Amino acid sequence: MTETTLSPETTAPAAIKGKSLYALDDLTRKRNAAEKRFRAYGMTAIGIGLFFLVVLAYSIISEGMPAFSRTVMKVEFTLTQEQYDAAEKELFKTKAYESIFISALKSQLDASGISVPFDKDAIGRLVGKPGGTIRSFYKENPDQLGKNVAFELAASSRVDGYINGRVTRENMTDSRFLQKSDLDIVDALVKAGIIVNVFNWDFITGADSGVDNPGGAGIGASVVGSFFMMLVVLFLSLPIGVAASIYLEEFAPQNKITDLIEVNISNLAAVPSIVFGILGLAVFIQFMHLPQSAPLVGGLVLTLMTLPTIIISTRASLKAVPPSIRDAALGIGASKMQAVFHHVLPLAMPGILTGTIIGLAQALGETAPLLLIGMVGFVARGYPDGIVQGFIDPNSAMPAQIYTWAARADFAFYEKAWGGIIVLLVFLLTMNILAIILRRRFERRW
């Protein structure tokens, strides 16, 4: 087809036959079909790309949303001073509280008119050991004695899975953690409004738990770790990047050294991120003995990684400032330095900030270098104590935390990992929207 279309010998006979121009001959039809097919390929390619995007978004949201809710047992009851004293006199104190709890649960069930047989062991499988929680609550708040208190006790992770559809009657096996008969109780309690799904604030504000407690794991501490890391990146990469770009764009003479710097920057932009991790490990940890797993080190590594990106975008926005601005400043007697710092730089600032935010967003999602400087395997159990500790105490970062959860054996952590991704993407989205707004509002076309 391709050779024939353009050669006059083959198209000429068609013309000689004296056919109407409106009737398509075979060749034209074939060519038009090829044209349509080609167009369809293009549309399919875009369609496939967008399809992947939708699938990705769907799986993130559908798998991650359960991490934001948790299943609790809501039980209301009043503990009188006498009951408290009596329970404290018992040998097994938490057992005494447990029986108080169970009787309260029973009366609440009766009140809603639903009856289901249950025993103490079943309750233990559903909410763990409620006695301890109740006792410590009253020990801390003795003034609540004699008042009506609504307890929200976290249900066990299997019950949570049942409510969220992770565990079903078909795929579960009876174990000491949960039995099939318990699910009847759960159904009844759900109907009575005792087992409910509430928003899981602990996931957003909490710290990582150990490997044995997926229900209690939260991403808060690693958000703080990421925040300190981003502070380091921002305060190092913005000034250094801007200074380097100003030099290269405005002052650098055309010589070998400038060429060397330029080649270096464009190559560093394409070096795999894991190599920066190796650099961080060898230079910052082995050589300089900076603390492992510290947001400071992570920030330094990510700074080196984002610098090329920031330099490239900053140079583009410096280049976009028209030469007439410089000429005007020089013309009224400003020095070269003054022209750049007083006139060119402020005009390029919106573009620079946009580039910096996008660079920061990239750094925020980067995982591989953090693995090498020890930000995995470390269980971030709490928040840093202060600002200095925030930089130098071991912590995790959001992507590293997600990786840690994904690498754990317990499937319940996968839900947390997806939830963590939602949190991470919300941050990235916010930063990118901010960058777009900045660009829309302040970008000037000359």
Place this chain on the structure above:
Amino acid sequence: MPLFWLVLIVLALAAISYTVGRSRALASVGGQRSKLHSLPSYYGTNVAMKAAVPAFIILIVWLLAQPFYVNGVVSGMIPDSEIAEGSSRGLVLAEVHRAASGLDNAVAQGDMDEEFARNARADVADVTQRLKDAGQIVTSQITQPILRAAQEYRVLNSTGNLFMTIVVLTISVIGALWGLKETTPEFRARNTVEQGVRALLVGAASIAILTTIGIVLSLVFNTYEFFRLYPALDFFTGTTWAPSFSERGGASELGILPLLWGTIYISVVALAVAVPIGLFAAVYLSEYASPRVRSIAKPLLEILAGIPTIVYGLFALLTVGPLLLSVFGDEGVGIMKAGTAVMTAGLVMGIMLIPFVSSLSDDIINAVPQAMRDGSYGLGATKSETVKQVILPAALPGIVGAILLAASRAIGETMIVVLGAGAAARLSLNPFEAMTTVTAKIVSQLTGDADFASPVALVAFALGMTLFIATLCLNFVALYIVRKYREQYD
């Protein structure tokens, strides 16, 4: 944190110098600004610069040099007899550092007074017990020479820090005084300050070079160290990857070929997904799509490029892997054993690379001059014929460059393969089998418990070196082609 305070004090000195320098310049001309060579603020900045910059340079040099000196002295205090069989001087020094920081912490907590911590005749058992009481971690390996070395280490460091503070502050004051002496109406303060700023700018620009040097040095030194322990020939030609963490590298077989094969195989699968889709998408967007469609579809596709790789990794591990397993696994075709496989990682990496290929190709196709299209249309070619016979051949070098850049991204990608490709290193042709890559092994060798001196950890640096050189070559060629191509139509 004395270092923190030192920096603050120097900064405060600089701030004071600024105001003093400024007012001195004004005073020297009796308040008539026009008699000064430069604006008063430049005089202030000059003085502040002289107070801060030399002081900070000295501070940084000192901080880098002191550990070398102290370690050298302390290392000399440890007799060879103290270094146990199978241990090394480095490990004993680490023990010294641990003991010293234990003493530091104990003193800081008030569980031990400074005098006791420094007592050269202190008995090791006594000190160990007191350290344990203070809640410090004490290993059983502390011996009398190590304790002595740790005490000496503390003393040297504290005197070193004291001297550093004195020297830095003196230099700062001298600098400020020198700057003040210079402050006369004729002094060209602006030129001096601008020279200083220029030096700062040059310094910032050369950080790129420093980073490259840092990467190369850290790779070269550790790779050299590795090849001293493990023959280079075996590394490059070995077909078995079986690190053994238990023994000191003797039983490990560290051949790179299975890893390279896994890397290349996964990259090829990824490119087989990304290149056709990306290229067709680019052609459609630049030649067919209406501006409206383009303005919606292009940013949507580029979202794929902005998603962190950890998300793709999780997507591979938890969504794509099980999906493929249900089709090709035992219940389906029966050629896939686990969710992590070459296909899983390759497919997901391909998705990640689609926007990379499409936006680079889009730029390149747009750079083809409109005159060439018009000429083709004028001869009666359809749009697709124009694309196939005029635009793509003209854009080919650029597109090859873009594909090479995508390939370099693919072989350097870490998170997707760490989570999606599995951990077994094998040479196999079945794309549904788990394989591993260079990057995944770098992560697993360096995040384990092995100490940095053993071959099983050092091999990661040799792998990193291989990866670095491979991506560097690809990038060089790709950037060269793309640049050449751009010049052609500029």
